[in-house]
Amino acid sequence: xxxxxxxVARVAGVSEITVSRVLRDIxxxxxxxxxxxxxxxxxxxxxxxxxxxxxxxxxxxxVGVLLPSLSNNVFPEIMAGISAALxxxxxxxxxxxxxxxxxxxxxxxxxxxxxxxxxxxxxGLDHTRETVRMVxxxxxxxxxxxxxxxxxIDVAIGFSHHASGVATxxxxxxxxxxxxxxxxxxxxxxxxxxxxxxxxxxxxxxxxMPPPKTHLHDGPSSVSGGREGLRQLLADNSGLDVVxxxxxxxxxxxxxHCMEAGIELRTQLGIFGFNGLDMAQALPQPLSTIxxxxxxxxxxxxxxxxxxxAPDIGGRIVDTGFEIVAGETA
Amino acid sequence: xxxxxxxVARVAGVSEITVSRVLRDIxxxxxxxxxxxxxxxxxxxxxxxxxxxxxxxxxxxxVGVLLPSLSNNVFPEIMAGISAALxxxxxxxxxxxxxxxxxxxxxxxxxxxxxxxxxxxxxGLDHTRETVRMVxxxxxxxxxxxxxxxxxIDVAIGFSHHASGVATxxxxxxxxxxxxxxxxxxxxxxxxxxxxxxxxxxxxxxxxMPPPKTHLHDGPSSVSGGREGLRQLLADNSGLDVVxxxxxxxxxxxxxHCMEAGIELRTQLGIFGFNGLDMAQALPQPLSTIxxxxxxxxxxxxxxxxxxxAPDIGGRIVDTGFEIVAGETA
DNA sequence: CTGTTAGCGCGTTCAA
DNA sequence: TTGAACGCGCTAACAG
Numbered sequence: 163x164x165x166x167x168x169x170v171a172r173v174a175g176v177s178e179i180t181v182s183r184v185l186r187d188i189x190x191x192x193x194x195x196x197x198x199x200x201x202x203x204x205x206x207x208x209x210x211x212x213x214x215x216x217x218x219x220x221x222x223x224x225v226g227v228l229l230p231s232l233s234n235n236v237f238p239e240i241m242a243g244i245s246a247a248l249x250x251x252x253x254x255x256x257x258x259x260x261x262x263x264x265x266x267x268x269x270x271x272x273x274x275x276x277x278x279x280x281x282x283x284x285x286g287l288d289h290t291r292e293t294v295r296m297v298x299x300x301x302x303x304x305x306x307x308x309x310x311x312x313x314x315i316d317v318a319i320g321f322s323h324h325a326s327g328v329a330t331x332x333x334x335x336x337x338x339x340x341x342x343x344x345x346x347x348x349x350x351x352x353x354x355x356x357x358x359x360x361x362x363x364x365x366x367x368x369x370x371m372p373p374p375k376t377h378l379h380d381g382p383s384s385v386s387g388g389r390e391g392l393r394q395l396l397a398d399n400s401g402l403d404v405v406x407x408x409x410x411x412x413x414x415x416x417x418x419h420c421m422e423a424g425i426e427l428r429t430q431l432g433i434f435g436f437n438g439l440d441m442a443q444a445l446p447q448p449l450s451t452i453x454x455x456x457x458x459x460x461x462x463x464x465x466x467x468x469x470x471x472a473p474d475i476g477g478r479i480v481d482t483g484f485e486i487v488a489g490e491t492a
Numbered sequence: 493x494x495x496x497x498x499x500v501a502r503v504a505g506v507s508e509i510t511v512s513r514v515l516r517d518i519x520x521x522x523x524x525x526x527x528x529x530x531x532x533x534x535x536x537x538x539x540x541x542x543x544x545x546x547x548x549x550x551x552x553x554x555v556g557v558l559l560p561s562l563s564n565n566v567f568p569e570i571m572a573g574i575s576a577a578l579x580x581x582x583x584x585x586x587x588x589x590x591x592x593x594x595x596x597x598x599x600x601x602x603x604x605x606x607x608x609x610x611x612x613x614x615x616g617l618d619h620t621r622e623t624v625r626m627v628x629x630x631x632x633x634x635x636x637x638x639x640x641x642x643x644x645i646d647v648a649i650g651f652s653h654h655a656s657g658v659a660t661x662x663x664x665x666x667x668x669x670x671x672x673x674x675x676x677x678x679x680x681x682x683x684x685x686x687x688x689x690x691x692x693x694x695x696x697x698x699x700x701m702p703p704p705k706t707h708l709h710d711g712p713s714s715v716s717g718g719r720e721g722l723r724q725l726l727a728d729n730s731g732l733d734v735v736x737x738x739x740x741x742x743x744x745x746x747x748x749h750c751m752e753a754g755i756e757l758r759t760q761l762g763i764f765g766f767n768g769l770d771m772a773q774a775l776p777q778p779l780s781t782i783x784x785x786x787x788x789x790x791x792x793x794x795x796x797x798x799x800x801x802a803p804d805i806g807g808r809i810v811d812t813g814f815e816i817v818a819g820e821t822a
Numbered sequence: 823c824t825g826t827t828a829g830c831g832c833g834t835t836c837a838a
Numbered sequence: 839t840t841g842a843a844c845g846c847g848c849t850a851a852c853a854g
Contacts, residue, residue, distance in 0.1 A: 212606040213547045214831030238568035245589045257587045259575045276542040386774035422776040444716035446752040544847035547830045
């Protein structure tokens with residue numbers, strides 16, 4: 163049926179192993195032999211079978227990548243970084259979307275490990291016990307991205323969401339805001355957004371301030387969700403002078419609501435986001451927000467994987483940090 | 493080293509093939525045997541090896557997916573649809589990003605075929621001759637998404653970008669606009685955006701109108717790019733009364749520019765996008781644009797793959813259509 | 823209902 | 839510098 167090494171070997175008049183060696187560029191090789199083989203590969207249209215190769219050599223070029231979602235803009239960006247970095251190193255990503263569900267993650271990990279990947283990239287530090295057990299037994303490198311508040315399995319690359327919440331509180335307090343609101347979405351599932359809110363609450367508490375008035379929007383994070391969320395938050399609570407959003411998408415929706423309702427940004431109501439997306443910085447008044455180095459997270463994750471093939475016993479943490487973008491909305 | 497079927501079989505006191513059958517739920521099986529096996533699987537912590545399974549059975553659950561980019565918002569959405577649909581059917585996506593480059597695509601196809609995927613999903617109908625040859629020889633289903641203006645290898649699912657450009661021209665002419673501008677980005681690489689522009693030009697020509705004044709923005713498609721692009725287009729051309737953008741991201745940037753420059757949308761300058769993204773519909777004045785059924789494209793692509801395992805000789809086209817969203821900006 | 827036999831296509835190990 | 843033999847872990851095909 164399909165063309166194998168055997169066919170190429172026959173055409174080239176050499177043995178299978180010689181073809182294999184030429185293709186992998188291994189060992190000393192007479193130039194003439196190499197040419198014969200390469201010519202035969204061309205003529206036969208041979209496509210290597212990595213299934214067999216990986217099975218025989220026990221080393222694949224697949225990397226499992228698990229992301230919670232693709233509808234939050236941050237993850238496609240991270241995926242782009244991972245994909246570019248992997249491609250450069252000859253690896254191929256097998257992708258799974260967990261939908262922020264740890265049980266789904268466990269199932270995906272199980273089926274990815276069946277492909278004997280060279281490494282796995284997971285999102286966050288929360289996993290089921292079984293997930294952790296499986297990846298540990300697999301003996302491969304595991305990078306957990308986005309979060310560093312916890313104990314990593316192997317390497318964690320990201321930043322502290324709690325700290326970013328605290329920094330948000332400090333920044334806004336310093337700018338004179340005192341009546342805080344918060345608009346988010348499903349915080350049970352998005353643990354990192356929940357950590358940011360907790361940081362905000364803790365930061366306010368340190369200054370003797372009460373927690374923000376909170377509105378949680380149903381449905382996925384989106385611009386329209388943020389717009390509607392702010393409308394409801396303001397309808398239920400009067401006197402707020404600043405609203406923190408769980409992310410930039412929602413915050414842009416908040417800005418739209420203000421535009422439409424004639425609420426003056428910053429003076430009448432401060433709006434603060436999270437992520438530092440381009441779409442929010444391009445607004446007539448750039449969004450005040452926190453930028454994470456997410457462009458680097460994907461690439462750093464891959465670099466960490468390639469550094470050594472032995473898992474880091476005890477875990478290692480790489481803090482990629484974050485920075486406040488003053489902007490003009492808060 | 494790792495735990496194999498042999499180990500499980502030994503623990504369960506049955507043969508390897510029996511374990512294999514229990515795990516795949518094949519054939520009639522005494523309940524007691526099944527229980528023994530499942531118990532042994534638990535106790536040993538067995539993780540199946542699909543490499544070996546696929547090699548032996550010549551049928552994998554991998555599907556190669558090639559996308560031109562992840563920074564254009566449309567593709568993460570499509571990827572989400574594909575990922576969800578594949579997951580439901582027990583398939584796993586192996587993802588590659590071509591960066592709109594056909595040679596990169598060829599290399600990615602070659603290395604994906606090495607994993608003997610059950611099918612491939614490619615973007616667009618333009619491929620190198622070698623890419624086409626390889627996937628045809630592989631004898632697997634191939635779905636080309638996004639575009640239907642051309643000859644598909646197997647199945648094409650999408651819509652006519654040229655027709656959408658013509659429809660845009662007709663719609664805007666009917667609304668009384670007469671001085672057209674266009675803001676896009678690298679049209680050499682994004683053939684579909686180029687086809688939309690050509691459709692716009694052709695639509696205008698049918699009405700005896702000249703082609704639009706065009707500004708092509710350097711760099712990737714983005715909100716900030718659209719904002720800057722419109723600024724420059726207006727600086728170079730006076731008297732335009734409507735500007736069509738290559739996509740919604742750019743168009744939102746155009747809206748931002750108008751907000752800032754005090755240009756009244758629709759009356760003073762019409763803005764028209766393409767895609768129908770949520771972020772643009774949530775604007776205080778919803779963007780006038782064209783919505784493609786891209787949410788369905790990913791899912792339809794997977795459905796097409798699963799319908800039958802034999803490639804459609806001669807090719808088949810599924811038109812998912814598009815619709816004009818009147819909006820309030822043009 | 824369960825087991826035996828014989829590969830899948832390649833890479834490792836040894837030998838020449 | 840090249841080759842032969844063997845096995846990676848699993849499943850298809852046939853037996854029983």
